[in-house]
Amino acid sequence: MQSLLKEQTSEKHRIAERKPFNLRMFKGELSGAEYLFYLEQQEAIFAALETTPLPYSGLNRLQAIQTDIEELVKKGYELKGVLPSTQAYSQYINELSLAEKQPHIYLHYLALIYGGQMMKSKVPSSGKMYEFNNMEECIQSIRRIQSDEWVNEVNKGYDHVIALFDELENTLFSKKTESYV
Ligand code: HEM
Helix, strand or coil, X not given: CCCHHHHHHHHXXXXXXXXXXXXXXXXXXXXXXXXXXXXXXXHHHHHHHCCCCCCCHHHCCHHHHHHHHHHHHHCCCCCCCCXXXXXXXXXHHHCCCHHHHHHHHHHHHHHHHCHHXXXXXXXXXXXXXXXXXXXXXXXXXXXXXXXXXXXXXXXXXXXXXXXXHHHHHHHHHHHHHHHHC
């Protein structure tokens, strides 16, 4: 049966999923440079999520994200740094207590576990970020703690993710237009 949490956050899931940057990623259309820029944002968000222990140690992503980043840097792509929307969201997460962080843990780890498995083959890197050992335990560790009371906080997390996808696309778009001037 579908949880109330999933039901009442599905509208924002749909919006996030359909953002142009995400759609391009899902269609395998991102360049190495664009994907590296996205990974830099993921690194900041997961660093904030992982300053406190996760429900299961196999969930930890920071090292895998850094491995993916190194792979692209070795290929010659340049680091661009963290966007203002990422800065705002990671700072927001950093100020939450362990219990208050949990809705954001649900949001980001299940995103990588579900949507991420379809994304792995589409991105221009080996995609270590999407590789989980003991996937079933990863899922169950989150399912055991999730609560329908998290609806507002998860929707707030989706708003940050949506703002980030918009900013990624706008930043890359304005760079492209500049280069044609
Ligand atoms: C192309 C992008 C995406 C695709 C194709 C996708 C696909 C899916 C699918 C099929 C599920 C359902 C799995 C199931 O119920 O068995 C799911 C669940 C989920 N996705 Fe996504 N997703 C995408 C992007 C995102 C993003 C950007 C986020 C947030 C950062 C996200 C967060 C979640 C969460 C939290 C769940 C778990 C919902 C629940 O069962 O409680 N997804 N996704």
